[in-house]
Amino acid sequence: MAQQHFDIAIIGAGPGGYSTALRAAELGKTVALIEKDATLGGTCLNRGCIPSKALLTAVHSVETIRNAERMGINASLQSIDFGKLRDFRVSTVETMTKGLTGLLAHRGVTVFRGDAVLRGAHTVDILPAQGQTHVLRSVKAEVFEPTDAQFTIVADDIVLATGSRPLALPDNPFTGALIDSTQALELNTLPASAVIVGAGAVALEFASLWNAAGCKVTLLIRKDRVLSTWERRTSMTLTRELKRRGVEVITRTAVEHVDTGANLGATVHYRQNDSTEERVAYGEVVLAAIGRVPNTDADWFRSSGLALDDRGYVVVDGFGHTNLDGVWALGDITPGHALAHRAFEQGITIAEKIAGLDPKPVLDETVPQVVFSFPEAASVGLTLDQAKTREDVLEPEETAYPMLSNARMLMSGEGGSMTIVSGEFADEPNKRVVLGVHIVSPIASDLIAEAEQLVGNHVPLADAARLIHPHPTFSETLGEALLKADGRPLHTR
Known part of the structure; x- marks a missing residue:
């Protein structure tokens, strides 16, 4: 030895x-x-970040084609070459x-x-x-x-x-058409229909990916909105946007069991709103994405x-x-x-x-969370509710910025939201800082990087609001939200 x-x-x-x-x-x-x-x-x-984002990057092309018609550009999706997509x-x-x-x-x-x-x-x-x-x-x-x-x-x-590793549904091990995220990434073709159990990042990214590629997606979630532990405006906005894109979001569900059977596909048996009545949802595949x-x-x-x-x-x-x-x-x-x-x-x-x-x-609290859904969601720092429970945080406030007042957001045709949470730390009185930033927008994953610097470095709100953001960009949404939080709104009331 x-x-x-x-x-x-x-x-x-x-x-x-x-x-x-x-x-x-x-x-x-x-x-x-x-x-x-x-x-x-x-x-x-x-088996995670990189292959999933590769597929999401590819399917963004489908989103672009569909959005082009709204702007007067006639284009159509002829087909998806699944071999090249896999390669x-x-x-x-x-x-x-x-x-x-x-x-x-x-x-x-x-x-x-x-x-x-x-x-x-x-x-x-x-x-x-x-x-x-x-x-x-x-x-x-x-x-x-x-x-x-x-x-x-x-x-x-x-x-x-x-x-x-992926967490299986209670008493329902991964088998047959009941798959985990690793198996979902290894599919050589995209399913025609899918049921996804879960409301976190993995569930929402696959919902966006498959829905954009033409799959009929049913999303079963336990609460009244996706990302239920996130800032409420953010999670409600993303729930609405997923529905607007055609994802069927069924709220307040409890999965009883999944039948995979001998035939292709699987059937999910679930209850809704604490009812004793059993309901079913069928998919060519069922993705369990309830955590790890x-x-x-x-x-x-x-x-x-x-x-x-x-x-x-x-x-x-x-x-x-x-x-x-x-x-x-x-x-x-x-x-x-x-x-x-x-x-x-x-x-x-x-x-x-x-x-x-x-x-x-x-x-x-300085670690940014990102969901690469369509549109993206990102968050860093505290929500207002979290700030209120902290003994070391004084006078927390929440500022909501209307995203459609931004020109690039308006051009994108997307819905979105931006929330700034500000306040003071007890050991730094009279220094109002950015405590949290919560975003839904097309490039939220990039915007959150600046927000992380503000939150992590306890940058005074007034100083953060004076930083200049190029016009016209999505980044202006954060700049204008900071101005509004500082009591100096520009293009908003």
Whole structure:
């Protein structure tokens, strides 16, 4: 059995794991990155963010064609070449994963392919991954070579980044036409009809994708609106826009069971509004997108003494410390937003903390949330209701900006909303700042980046409102909303 020492060993090569590896190597640490899958990048690069956005980018072309007629341009969609669409998705993923592999090699990160087992605060055993007889290792050359049937790493610090997987409906495992998001992305053709159970980002992105491509989409949600934990105006606006596009949104539902049967398709049996009457919805496929579950069910998570909460998440502080000295955790296995960009920042923070630097802790209230639906939705910071419950927040207020007063929004033919939440922190009296920004608009995913800077850096509202936004752009919506929040509206009342 071979053994090797590293400064840092990282279990899992998704966004959190590889960002830790890249930053730690940059800081001069010797790094081992362990991944059981055949490719690096985790769910995000292989089965989530990148392939789904590739498909959404492609289908945006369909949206553009349909919108052209409203402006006097006669164009039509002849057909969708599903083979080329698949090739576009696959090639995008391959380009990104190959680039990541090359970058890790360039930084000198040693990559192991195998199943990792934590044996203590400083020891990781690696066993062959499924289908392998030996642990594979790549050192700077992007080429994997077999080592032993078991490999032991001794490390000063160990970082856990094992990610998450789709959560199945209770008593309804994924089978047949009842699929998860990974299977949905691997479909070689788009369904003619689909039922989607869920109201979060994954559910809404697939609803938009399939609906734009001509699929009849039925969306079953538990509350009265999608994104029910978001700011109310944002979630109500997006619910309305999905309906306007033809998505059938059925509210206040409780799924009883799903029949997949021997024939193609599946039938969802559900109740609505607490009624005892059973209703049904049929789809060529049924996508269950009700959340994700952390990959912490391996025996070693508990046998090692790691502190887990009642949902199976690893308990950490803002720097990623676990209860075990020298063991850190990040990403989807820690409580908070399950987002790649949050994991990136957690990885950078952990690497810098291990290296003896003094990074700031990762705060979930400064992590932007984005839904790449049609139109997009994005949010960062506090809602008014959340601000009112905070003892450290004084005099919170909410400002709604009428999006159709913006020329580009009017041209787009889209509906949207913009809400600014402002107030003061108790430790910074007489300094009114932006506490939260909540947007529905065609490029909300880009607009939220500026909002994140304002919220995260506690920029005074008056200073933020004085920033000039180019005209005519979608970004003006944020600029004008800030002016209105500061009591100086320009093109609005």
